[in-house]
Amino acid sequence: MKINKTEITDTFAEAFAMWGARVVITADSKQWARAAAASMTGFATSVIRCKLEAAVECEIPPEATPDRRPGVSVLLFTMSSKAIAGQLIDRIGQCVMTCPTTAAFNGLESDKTVSVGGKLRFFGDGYQISKLMNGRRLWRIPIMEGEFLIEDSFGIQPAVGGGNLIIMGSSQRIALRAATAASNAMREVAGVFLPFPQGVVGSGSKIGSRYKSMIASTNDSYCPTLRSISDKGVLPDNVAAVYEVVVDGLSEDVVKLAMCRGIHAAAAKAPQIITAGNYGGELGKYKFHLHEILNNT
């Protein structure tokens, strides 16, 4: 299949079952809300080493936040439901509560919840105050600037991690331009986030390594410098650089939609090939076939 002059490979992206949470951070100004979100989503590109994938989902205008202040929505995914509570407690405690004027609210209605404010309240050293408003429990934790407000429980739900596109260009500039376009288009979809810097991965990895201590190593099949020496090379001669765009989402549908928009946006920048990464279908629960997505989404 081709879009313009770009070849869309008949393959699939293999993605994994994860658990997701959404945190709505508000602050007196957009700048402080962004600062807290940036801090909270730092070192959260891949579960391989970060144990968590997280990024800003979108900014929220004041009229749509619980306290009518500027807000930022952050999505956080982990591999297990147990791990997510600890990550939320650590990251809200260290990155949001410490950021001036902020508050943290649950952004995901779900039957399954984890206690976050209910644990962070102990920072109040006995001076914390509980408020139950319309069925939602909030904690007021006294801090040096006044009070930090956080919701007691946060909803979590099954999610999808590791949807991806691999974009090959005849030059690094063309490949990056296409990958950036894909990333920008994909981020517009509600319920997804792109955990890597600006959504683009310059150093995609494969599972395993010749070194026992490494659980992942460079994806040599796609390294242009290894074209002549790697026995697994798949790069055509006219490809000079490869980028990956990784997408996580709260459902299969939003990941599909994001991938579809990403393919079209990337193809408009005329890369050579758009393909996707998988492990032969052996590891992940979800398979996103590129042709199927383009035909049906």
Add this chain to the structure above:
Amino acid sequence: MSTTLLHLHTQPEVPLEAETLSPASIAGLSELGIEHLQVMHGNVRAKMGDFFKVTGKGTRDIHVEGDLSKVKMIGAGMSEGRVFVEGNVGMHIGIGMSGGEILVKGDATDWVGPEMSGGRITIEGNAGHMVGSAFRGQSTGITGGEIFIHGSVKNEVGNSMRRGLIAIGGDAGDFTAVSMRAGTVIVMGKVGVRTGAGMVRGTVVCFEEGSILPSFEYSCRYQPLFLRLYLIRLQEHGFGEKIMDKHLNGKYKRYSGDGVELNRGEILLFSGQ
């Protein structure tokens, strides 16, 4: 959704205890069944039909018309549904209520929402003494739910309340939130004397300056963020004219007390922007 209509055709001579005038008792009954529900006219057993004309089968939504200021215990024990009263109501409205909603287009007398644990009561006019309060001899007032009074109230609002929200659009009398255990009382007008006397925990918010007991100590002047959430919610429930931007964005003086108790309660007095 269909509604059961009850129209007061005979004014009771003495207080009428009508705890059956509630979705909990009426839902599923025929018109005749509702008319045969028992009420107490003073100390005399009577039937609902002796005082009310009933139209429609029993549903979760009840519409009551007439001056019900002598009718007590409307909405008793309700856990769901809606009671809409066009007129004034008597004592003990919403007693033991755990869910659903009562809306009164008139005034209420004393003891609105005793023993309430959930749901919402809205009185568009004024109310009497002991709104959301514990009965005499009991240690706990309401344990949840919301009581919204758009007018003014008399003494002892939220006496010994343990949880929930009471919002007063007008003034409140003396001993507001006396012996409060927890919860929130917001008064958008003036409060009388001895506000929060003996409170253990909980929050009293006053939009206008009031006298503070000497057993409360001044802490600071600040913007309590949690209060914005409450005020936004109240704006959405008809208090939009009373709650202005200055209340959302302004500062409040915080007093901690009561020092004769645990000292974990607070009075927040609005003090401008």
